Every structure is written in C-alpha cells, then in structure tokens.
Amino acid sequence: MRRSKNETRLDVAALLAHGSLRDATPLYLTPSSGLIESVVLVSQLEAIRQVRPNTVVVLSTDMGSGGWLVSAALRHAWERRASAVVVAGSAYASAAVGLAERLGITLLATDGEPAALALALAAEIGAALSVVDAELARVARTVAKDATLADVLKTISRELDGVGVLLEYDGIVLASAGMPLRETDEVITVEVGGANSALRGTLTARVPNSSVHNLRLVRSILEVVTPAVKAAWLWEELVSTARAVPTAAIAGLDQDPARSGADFEEQYRHLLTQLGWREGEPYVAVWLRSGQVPVHRPELTAVLRLLWRKVTVRSPLAEVQDGWLVLVSAEDQDASAQLETRIRTRLGPALAELGLVAGLSRWQEDTPALAVIVREARLAAQSAWSMGPGTVLGFAGLGVVAATTFVDMDAVGLVAELSLPRLMISPDRDAIITAVAAFLDHRGSVSLAAKSLSLHRNTLQARLNRARELGVPLDIPSELLSVHLIVKVLRRSMPDTTTSEDPLVNQKGLPEFPV
Structure with a gap:
C-alpha cells in the first residue's frame, strides 16, 4: 500500500494531464478531481442507470444526435455519482455545460471517436488493476x-x-x-x-x-x-487452550466444596506438581460468569481470551463448568489490587456488553490452597451478578455478605406476607418498617436509631411498640436476624430508603447482616 496508493489511484485530473484523456477538451471540471475506477461506453440512455460510482460515462456518437439526450445523460450520470461524462466534440450545446456546472459533474468533449477513447481508458484502468493485483499478492505474502x-x-x-x-x-x-x-x-x-x-x-x-x-x-x-487474521486467531486459541489445561484441572478436580483446601492439595499433590503448580506460590483467582444459568456460545471463550490479553498475557483463561477461570500470580497485596483495577478499567465495559461479571479471590500473606482461592473467586462472581453485568467484585470487599447472594428475596417477601399479615396491611407499615430497620441497624440502641432518622426518642419507641403489637418479634433474640432480613427486603420496595448512615448497606450496595 505504501508504494502503490498513489500509483493505483486514477483520477480525472491525472488522466487529463498525462493519460488517456489528455486529448479531451474540458468543458467543465469540478473543484475536486473525481476518482476513476471503471469506464462504460453508452449508446442507450437507460444503460446509464446501471453504472457504478466512480465511472467515466462515454456517450457514443449516436447519443449526441439531440441536445436533450446529453442533458438527460448528465442527470443520470450525476445520480449514479459518475466521475465524468465524455461527449463527441460536436454533440453538445452551451446549455449542457451550464447543466454540468449546476449539477457539479465533470463534462469533457473529444474530437476523436468516443469508442476509441473508451478503449484506451479501459486499457489504462486494466493496467492499474494489474498493479493492484500484484500489490494485493505482495501484502498477502507479507502478512502470511x-x-x-x-x-x-x-x-x-x-x-x-x-x-x-x-x-x-x-x-x-x-x-x-x-x-x-x-x-x-x-x-x-x-x-x-x-x-x-x-x-x-x-x-x-x-x-x-x-x-x-x-x-x-x-x-x-x-x-x-x-484468512491470515483468522489463522492467527485460531492458532492463539489452540495455544491458549493447551496452556489453560492446568487451570481447568483445578476447577474440575475440586467437586466437593465441603472438603478443605489442604485436603485437596494433599490428595492431588503429585498431580498438581506435574501440572506445573508450585506449592506456596501466591495467586489470585479470577472467575468470569454469566447469569444464573450458564450460557456458553461457541465463540465466546475465544473472544474472552483475546480480551483477557488486555489484562495479562501470561495467565491463560480456562473454560470451566459454569464460567471461565484464571489464576494470576500476585506477589503482594498491591499487585492484587492493581489486578482488580485493570480488570475493571480494561474489561468492565466489554463484560457489560457480553452480559458477564468478574469475581476475584483475596490476596493472603499465608498462601492459601489453590482450591480455596478458586472457591472465593467463584462466590465473588456469584455475588457480583446481583449487581448487574459488567460488575467486578473482589471477595476481600465482600466477606460474609456473600451469603446474601443465595437468599431468594422474593421468597423472603412472601414469608413477610404470610407471617406478618397485620404489619403488611397496616396503613403506617412503611414508617414502622423504617423504624425497626434503624433499631436493628444500630444494635438495639433507640437513641442512635432515633438520631439517624431525625426523630425524637419517644417517637421511635412508640413505633417500635406499634411493631410489637402488629406481631414483629423484637424481643426474641433468635428471631432478630430473620426480622432484620425481612425489613431489609421490604425496604427495597420503599422509595428513597437507603441513608448514608445505614451500616447494613456497604459502598457496593450490598446488605450486611451482623452476627
């Protein structure tokens, strides 16, 4: 392309200067020289309707028998975005020149035979195309x-x-x-x-x-x-698949979540060594996943592997049973934090487009077993899904809140309808639910809860007593966790319920439940 981009580009100005159009007389030239890619000799007006853009339309001698034919040809050629119209030297009138100027299409006249000019121009275009073919062959060989x-x-x-x-x-x-x-x-x-x-x-x-x-x-x-692009993509996909076998093996072997990570490593110690995993080397696991029902399109893994290269090229991405897993070497906590940032900034928008989320394990100074960090990353990804596609969530910022991922919020709402019917139909339900939530958020302190709601202490106490009258078990310690969960779920349907002082809603929008 570097050598031929000008040599293979034919335009009206160049051919008028030193090409097959040099003997033609310009009747009107557009300010910008039109690109020439083909030529057609026209003997019938309708034929112009079929020409391609960037074509020189040469009118036969017969087409010049009437001035209206030249004018009509100019209009049709302009509609088809032709490069120029060539007429016989005696077949035009001054009106045609004026029309060409108004339409903005180049008009040329030839004193010779129009057919001879068309043949000469076709030969010149053919020669240029042969240069293009040679150039394309050279580029194909270079890329290969x-x-x-x-x-x-x-x-x-x-x-x-x-x-x-x-x-x-x-x-x-x-x-x-x-x-x-x-x-x-x-x-x-x-x-x-x-x-x-x-x-x-x-x-x-x-x-x-x-x-x-x-x-x-x-x-x-x-x-x-x-073809070269596809071949390179297929080759890298093949290499990545082979490199990802040790990572996929860990997810495949760890089928018993009740087993400790130490037991897992002891059982598969020799196999893990053969797969290339060194004991004591710190890793962070990254788990990518789609919705509740895993959906794997055939090409999605290949797409994700190319995207993952924007994060790191050294750690291969493995397709596993319900997602994709990567184990990234991380020497310290800063490296772990930088990894999460890179995934969020470089992959976040793409993950959102693909309907995926990412979960990361914690970095720990005492290197945990590989099975443990894989489980952490998987739980973090499951928790991230509740926050929407494109979310990148680390287990370090999640902790026990991951348990709420497995809570069916609709079922909790149904429990409230069935177990607390008087509360649910009470006209002051929202005020009571807000009061109970604040009371439990502040560990049973009426004063702190009242302050957070900008209420008098007695007002809040009255609402709590009203809650007891409606069947809310605020004085049974073993049921307080369930009550707390219910009021949190119920508050989701209330407008503008989350306050800056709500300790059960962290910066990621996830509820936290004290134990």
Whole structure:
C-alpha cells in the first residue's frame, strides 16, 4: 500500500494531464478531481442507470444526435455519482455545460471517436488493476509470515500507512493496531469467519478524513488478509487452550466444596506438581460468569481470551463448568489490587456488553490452597451478578455478605406476607418498617436509631411498640436476624430508603447482616 496508493489511484485530473484523456477538451471540471475506477461506453440512455460510482460515462456518437439526450445523460450520470461524462466534440450545446456546472459533474468533449477513447481508458484502468493485483499478492505474502494476531494487525496497519485496524466482536474491540480511534469519514469492514464459524468477528479499518487512500484498495487489502487474521486467531486459541489445561484441572478436580483446601492439595499433590503448580506460590483467582444459568456460545471463550490479553498475557483463561477461570500470580497485596483495577478499567465495559461479571479471590500473606482461592473467586462472581453485568467484585470487599447472594428475596417477601399479615396491611407499615430497620441497624440502641432518622426518642419507641403489637418479634433474640432480613427486603420496595448512615448497606450496595 505504501508504494502503490498513489500509483493505483486514477483520477480525472491525472488522466487529463498525462493519460488517456489528455486529448479531451474540458468543458467543465469540478473543484475536486473525481476518482476513476471503471469506464462504460453508452449508446442507450437507460444503460446509464446501471453504472457504478466512480465511472467515466462515454456517450457514443449516436447519443449526441439531440441536445436533450446529453442533458438527460448528465442527470443520470450525476445520480449514479459518475466521475465524468465524455461527449463527441460536436454533440453538445452551451446549455449542457451550464447543466454540468449546476449539477457539479465533470463534462469533457473529444474530437476523436468516443469508442476509441473508451478503449484506451479501459486499457489504462486494466493496467492499474494489474498493479493492484500484484500489490494485493505482495501484502498477502507479507502478512502470511506473521504468527500472532498482534503481529498480523500491525503488519496490516503498516501496509495502510498506520491506519487504525481493529478486530471487533459485536462492537467490542478485541485487538487493534495503528493510529488511535478518532473521527473518520470512512469505516471499512469485512467479516472474519462465517455464520457457522467458531470464530466470528469483523476486521475494520478506520480511514481518517484527511487520508488520500484508495478506499476500494483498502477494502481489497482487508479481504485478502482476512484468512491470515483468522489463522492467527485460531492458532492463539489452540495455544491458549493447551496452556489453560492446568487451570481447568483445578476447577474440575475440586467437586466437593465441603472438603478443605489442604485436603485437596494433599490428595492431588503429585498431580498438581506435574501440572506445573508450585506449592506456596501466591495467586489470585479470577472467575468470569454469566447469569444464573450458564450460557456458553461457541465463540465466546475465544473472544474472552483475546480480551483477557488486555489484562495479562501470561495467565491463560480456562473454560470451566459454569464460567471461565484464571489464576494470576500476585506477589503482594498491591499487585492484587492493581489486578482488580485493570480488570475493571480494561474489561468492565466489554463484560457489560457480553452480559458477564468478574469475581476475584483475596490476596493472603499465608498462601492459601489453590482450591480455596478458586472457591472465593467463584462466590465473588456469584455475588457480583446481583449487581448487574459488567460488575467486578473482589471477595476481600465482600466477606460474609456473600451469603446474601443465595437468599431468594422474593421468597423472603412472601414469608413477610404470610407471617406478618397485620404489619403488611397496616396503613403506617412503611414508617414502622423504617423504624425497626434503624433499631436493628444500630444494635438495639433507640437513641442512635432515633438520631439517624431525625426523630425524637419517644417517637421511635412508640413505633417500635406499634411493631410489637402488629406481631414483629423484637424481643426474641433468635428471631432478630430473620426480622432484620425481612425489613431489609421490604425496604427495597420503599422509595428513597437507603441513608448514608445505614451500616447494613456497604459502598457496593450490598446488605450486611451482623452476627
């Protein structure tokens, strides 16, 4: 592309200066020289309706028998975005020149035979296309030498003079090379893989509006390099699958959650060693998952592996039974925190688009068993799902709150309807529920609860007594946890119920229950 982008670009001005149009007389030239990609000799007016954009329309001598035919041809050619219209030297009138100027289409006249000019122009276009074919073959050979997807994209971008080249999946950028994204006039895309392919994506070139590239040639280059892009993607997917076997093995072996991590490592100590896991090396586990019912589309794992490279290329992503698992080496707590930040900033939007969440295990100074951190990451991912797609949640900021992930909130609401019917139909239900929640939030302190609600202590006490009258068991310690859970669930349906002083709602919006 670097050597041929100007050589293969034919336009009206260049051919008038030193090409097959040099003997034609310009009757009207547009301010910008039109690109020429084809030529057609027209003997019937209707034929102009079929021409492609960037075509030189040459009118036969017969077409010049009436001035209205030239005017009609100009209009049709303008509608088809033709590069120029060529007429016989004696077949035009001054009115046609004025019409060409108003329409903004180049009009030329030839004193020779129009058919001869069309043949000469066709030969020149054919010669340029042969240069394009040679250029495409060269680019294909160059790209075929690259083994990795990153190198393939870099080579494509280099051949296009640094134009931004992207591999995308449903609008998500999986890999890129070249200039950063900016406002462009042209976005050229070709499909990578078909509808039945395990790998499907879109190869995109974003050509800046200041570029002089032949856009047709850019598309042709994308089309010839698509097999190389797919081959590199398939190769990296194969390598990643092989590297991910040790990670997948841990999730596959750990089928008994009641067993301790130490027991797991003792039972599989020799196997883990053979798989490459070194005892005492600190890791953070990352678990990606979809909704409550795992959904694995055939190409999703390949997509996630490319996305994961934006976080780290050293730790392979493994597809496991109900999600995807990665074990990342983390020497200290700072490295663990940086990992969570990278996932949130670099993958968060893509995870949201794909309907996925991510959960991370804690970093611990006393290195826990691999099975333990995998379980932590899995629980964190399950808890993250309640906060919506795109959430990245670390178990370190979750702790015992993970237990609420397994609480059926609708069932809790039904329990309230059945066990506390008088409360549920009471006209002052919302005020009573708010009072009870504040009372339990502040560990039974009426004074602190009243202050948090900006109420007088006696007013809050009256509402608590009213709650007891309606059947709320505030004086039975063994039932307080259940009461606390019920009022928290009921408050979800009340407008603007969460206050800044609510200790049971942490910064992530998850309820916390004292034990």
